Amino acid sequence: MTPYISIGGYSDPPRIPHLSFEVNRGELVALVGEPGSGKSNLMKCLAGIRKSVRDSIRILGAEPGSMRSREKSVFVFQTFNYAQDIFLRTQLIQKISLLRGVSSRKVKDDVHDWCERMELQDACMKYPEKLNLSQLQLFSLAPVFLTSPSVAVLDEPLRNVSTSRVGAALSLILPAVENAAVLALVQKTSPILENADRIVTI
Amino acid sequence: MSGRMVFYYKSSILLLLRTRWMGPYLLLPPMLAFMVYAEAYLSAQGVTGIFTLEQRTVLAIWNASLLLTLIAGIKSCLFFSRFWGSFWFRNSLSLPVSRSSGFWGPFLATLSVATVMYFLTTGAVIAALPETGRFPWVQVLAELYVPVIWAVSAGALLGLITSGTAGSLFFIALVLLGFLTGMPSLYPSSGWLQVVVPPVGRIMTLSLVFPSGLMQAIILLTHSAVALMLGRFLYSVGIKRR
Numbered sequence: 001m002t003p004y005i006s007i008g009g010y011s012d013p014p015r016i017p018h019l020s021f022e023v024n025r026g027e028l029v030a031l032v033g034e035p036g037s038g039k040s041n042l043m044k045c046l047a048g049i050r051k052s053v054r055d056s057i058r059i060l061g062a063e064p065g066s067m068r069s070r071e072k073s074v075f076v077f078q079t080f081n082y083a084q085d086i087f088l089r090t091q092l093i094q095k096i097s098l099l100r101g102v103s104s105r106k107v108k109d110d111v112h113d114w115c116e117r118m119e120l121q122d123a124c125m126k127y128p129e130k131l132n133l134s135q136l137q138l139f140s141l142a143p144v145f146l147t148s149p150s151v152a153v154l155d156e157p158l159r160n161v162s163t164s165r166v167g168a169a170l171s172l173i174l175p176a177v178e179n180a181a182v183l184a185l186v187q188k189t190s191p192i193l194e195n196a197d198r199i200v201t202i
Numbered sequence: 203m204s205g206r207m208v209f210y211y212k213s214s215i216l217l218l219l220r221t222r223w224m225g226p227y228l229l230l231p232p233m234l235a236f237m238v239y240a241e242a243y244l245s246a247q248g249v250t251g252i253f254t255l256e257q258r259t260v261l262a263i264w265n266a267s268l269l270l271t272l273i274a275g276i277k278s279c280l281f282f283s284r285f286w287g288s289f290w291f292r293n294s295l296s297l298p299v300s301r302s303s304g305f306w307g308p309f310l311a312t313l314s315v316a317t318v319m320y321f322l323t324t325g326a327v328i329a330a331l332p333e334t335g336r337f338p339w340v341q342v343l344a345e346l347y348v349p350v351i352w353a354v355s356a357g358a359l360l361g362l363i364t365s366g367t368a369g370s371l372f373f374i375a376l377v378l379l380g381f382l383t384g385m386p387s388l389y390p391s392s393g394w395l396q397v398v399v400p401p402v403g404r405i406m407t408l409s410l411v412f413p414s415g416l417m418q419a420i421i422l423l424t425h426s427a428v429a430l431m432l433g434r435f436l437y438s439v440g441i442k443r444r
Binding site (some may be wrong): 047048049051065067070071073075077079080081082083084085086090091094095097098099101103104 | 205206209212213216217220222288289290292293294295296297298299441442
């Protein structure tokens with residue numbers, strides 16, 4: 001079976017000389033590294049928005065950046081997952097409809113229900129700049145829960161979440177693991193490590 | 203069109219409808235009123251001669267077009283530079299969206315807003331005139347719309363290659379240079395300058411003359427097409443090199 005995420009011989013000198021591993025369906029793999037160790041650059045390479053020096057990265061068997069690698073994948077960046085000047089609800093609906101491949105009308109109710117369940121119904125009617133980092137992080141993770149992706153790559157998914165909401169954030173990530181390959185790029189203190197199937201250290 | 207193609211168009215429209223971007227258009231009415239007043243004053247003083255009704259109408263529409271060109275161009279430089287330079291835009295490329303729509307979406311959104319403003323402004327100008335006289339409406343409105351297309355296209359290119367402020371300043375200089383082409387005493391009537399300098403001013407002076415006015419419109423459209431093709435090329439190079 002083709003691994004959902006495959007990284008073979010990735011390098012980002014001088015920080016990462018060589019990195020090879022795979023993430024299969026149903027696995028949550030944590031890639032652990034110190035701040036500045038090149039995790040975010042790897043994230044950009046996986047998302048296909050940055051060229052790496054030499055690598056053979058494959059997402060669902062396709063090259064990063066190709067439509068095939070993106071259409072069933074969710075990439076959650078540390079910051080700037082949403083535009084500053086558009087209401088969060090509007091952006092979330094747009095994002096979910098894109099990832100599900102359906103019209104915006106068909107996802108409105110799901111987004112509304114999700115916001116209510118997460119107690120974010122007031123926050124979703126605001127611009128991202130009006131929210132605190134913890135709320136923004138939960139909104140960033142929403143597509144992982146709402147779209148049943150095949151691949152989810154998360155850069156520091158719990159870093160900005162307040163202590164009281166770590167459980168809520170994990171409840172968005174963990175159900176996705178059943179059908180997806182989930183790769184979390186984290187520091188060694190991240191609570192997500194307790195739930196990881198494998199830990200890769202760089 | 204699927205959501206993948208219109209994602210950036212929709213997002214751009216939502217961004218452009220915010221006060222920050224729509225505000226500059228509020229400058230149009232007072233600037234237009236000032237220009238009409240100044241022209242009427244100069245005419246009364248005998249500086250510019252007496253205008254016929256047709257000339258007054260064309261001049262009023264041209265004033266609207268020039269001011270809109272200026273505002274749309276400056277706004278485009280600022281908007282495109284901010285849009286394509288944002289981290290949000292970079293991160294959004296990981297979504298299942300057409301990456302080429304990342305260029306065309308914001309461009310078409312900006313052009314849509316500018317087009318709506320053009321027809322609102324020229325409509326208001328025509329409504330404000332006591333009489334409009336008899337002249338080829340469609341030709342004049344179409345030819346004077348070309349500078350608006352040119353402004354947004356130039357804004358797209360400048361917004362890609364430089365900062366919003368630098369792009370805006372360069373654009374203002376370009377408009378002023380183009381404005382000179384409408385002054386026959388200052389500008390040669392033939393030669394390579396005819397093709398190289400955007401004939402923004404000349405479009406006005408020739409907008410009632412067929413086919414000269416049409417030729418100027420075609421030259422300006424060619425400028426727009428070149429700016430867009432270059433912009434599209436630089437955009438694709440840019441997103442691959444990120």
